[in-house]
Amino acid sequence: MVIDVHAHPVLFGPICTDPERVKFRKQAFGLYKSSPISMEQVMAVMDHAGLDKAVLLAEDYSASMGQPIVSNEEIRLIMDTIPDRFIGFASVDPRQEGAEERLERAFKELKLAGLKLNLSHLQMEPSDARLKPLYACCVKHDKPVMFHSGFSWEPDSPSKYGRPILYEDVAVEYPELRFCLSHLGWPWVDELVMLLLKYPNVYTDTATVFMDSPKNYYEQIFMKNMAPGWLQNNLMDKVMYGSNLPRFRQVRTKTGLESLSLRPDVMRKILGDNAKVYLGMEVRGYAY
Amino acid sequence: MLIKSYTHEIASRQEFEMVKITDRVKEAVAESGIQNGLVFVISLHTTTAIMINESLPCVEKDIETTLERLVPTDGDYIHTHMLPSYGTCSGNAPGHLKSMLCGNHCVLPVADGKMACGSAQDIYFVEFDGLKVRKYTIQVMGE
Numbered sequence: 001m002v003i004d005v006h007a008h009p010v011l012f013g014p015i016c017t018d019p020e021r022v023k024f025r026k027q028a029f030g031l032y033k034s035s036p037i038s039m040e041q042v043m044a045v046m047d048h049a050g051l052d053k054a055v056l057l058a059e060d061y062s063a064s065m066g067q068p069i070v071s072n073e074e075i076r077l078i079m080d081t082i083p084d085r086f087i088g089f090a091s092v093d094p095r096q097e098g099a100e101e102r103l104e105r106a107f108k109e110l111k112l113a114g115l116k117l118n119l120s121h122l123q124m125e126p127s128d129a130r131l132k133p134l135y136a137c138c139v140k141h142d143k144p145v146m147f148h149s150g151f152s153w154e155p156d157s158p159s160k161y162g163r164p165i166l167y168e169d170v171a172v173e174y175p176e177l178r179f180c181l182s183h184l185g186w187p188w189v190d191e192l193v194m195l196l197l198k199y200p201n202v203y204t205d206t207a208t209v210f211m212d213s214p215k216n217y218y219e220q221i222f223m224k225n226m227a228p229g230w231l232q233n234n235l236m237d238k239v240m241y242g243s244n245l246p247r248f249r250q251v252r253t254k255t256g257l258e259s260l261s262l263r264p265d266v267m268r269k270i271l272g273d274n275a276k277v278y279l280g281m282e283v284r285g286y287a288y
Numbered sequence: 289m290l291i292k293s294y295t296h297e298i299a300s301r302q303e304f305e306m307v308k309i310t311d312r313v314k315e316a317v318a319e320s321g322i323q324n325g326l327v328f329v330i331s332l333h334t335t336t337a338i339m340i341n342e343s344l345p346c347v348e349k350d351i352e353t354t355l356e357r358l359v360p361t362d363g364d365y366i367h368t369h370m371l372p373s374y375g376t377c378s379g380n381a382p383g384h385l386k387s388m389l390c391g392n393h394c395v396l397p398v399a400d401g402k403m404a405c406g407s408a409q410d411i412y413f414v415e416f417d418g419l420k421v422r423k424y425t426i427q428v429m430g431e
Contacts, residue, residue: 029375030372030375031374031375031376032373032374032375033373033374033375034374034375034376037421038421040299041299041419041420041421044299044301044419045419048301048302048303048419153370153375209377209379210370210377211368211369211370212368212369213362213365213368213379214379215362216364216368246376247370247375247376247377248376248377248379249377249379251303252379
């Protein structure tokens with residue numbers, strides 16, 4: 001099974017019926033010239049890329065923006081439109097009262113599968129006390145967290161809050177909390193590698209092509225910034241395929257990854273098997 | 289002089305796709321009521337083309353492979369970077385270059401209320417950067 005663990009449904013048709021919401025979303029997410037797309041088109045693009053499922057991420061910074069970019073209910077709506085192809089992640093704004101209750105509802109009533117947090121957007125460190133009830137809620141419900149990590153493209157989102165080393169305290173304090181430091185933590189790739197090596201509960205995804213083509217970018221990160229053996233022999237259980245749709249195209253990022261000279265078993269893990277463990281769909285049958 | 293315009297949508301289902309639109313152009317000419325003049329078919333995009341050629345699978349395949357040889361998909365291009373105005377990554381330089389080679393429009397005469405074309409001529413909307421929803425305009429001008 002091929003799973004894209006990092007997709008933003010910001011302009012998916014079913015949630016783009018209100019022109020004012022679309023205008024707000026495009027501005028807030030920095031997708032100025034892009035347009036809404038139908039679910040028929042979304043499915044055609046996924047099928048063309050050979051993807052079985054995609055994780056759709058909600059984005060809620062209501063305390064500063066007045067409304068979510070994509071709400072938990074909107075994620076549920078998309079999932080209901082095309083059953084079985086999407087896995088929904090919730091988002092709540094920890095600066096607002098009742099965030100924990102909204103997360104509980106997202107897990108229990110909306111059946112969402114994890115929590116998305118972009119601490120660059122929230123301008124908050126991962127050790128902030130307001131986040132701890134959310135971490136505890138995820139542990140209680142056995143749900144993973146997807147942290148934005150590294151460089152942030154969005155407006156008013158300082159990248160310093162995405163620096164991987166800041167998340168070590170969370171890995172230590174919440175060993176049962178599976179979390180992904182997305183976008184390979186670029187440009188702090190070495191810090192990310194250290195955390196992946198040390199903490200069984202820390203993952204990353206490939207939703208990062210900030211320069212160059214996916215093929216050349218992944219070659220640079222996985223074969224030059226890292227030595228060729230690092231991914232295959234050390235990090236093979238920790239890296240998941242993510243496209244960062246719509247910033248990068250699913251078929252191009254997947255083809256870029258597949259162009260790396262990796263063993264088939266490692267490629268299979270990256271394209272889906274690691275995601276199953278991260279998402280709680282499977283338990284890894286071994287420990288090192 | 290009369291001018292009549294018709295805009296159509298195409299949802300491409302491949303990264304490269306040749307969609308025959310000859311009948312749609314003929315219909316537009318008939319609907320316009322214009323007896324003598326010109327019909328323009330114009331793509332509204334920068335990584336597509338409007339092309340006249342012969343509708344044979346072998347010719348279509350030769351067009352695709354020759355364009356790919358001239359402008360390889362995995363070649364090195366400058367237009368491969370984040371575009372702040374889109375908030376997305378570019379990476380479709382081959383589409384832009386193939387579009388430049390093939391052109392964004394075609395023109396045919398209208399005579400006695402019909403589009404005048406040779407028996408081997410078909411009109412294609414050509415996608416170089418699918419999968420996307422695309423638009424093209426048919427404009428009929430004359431009397």
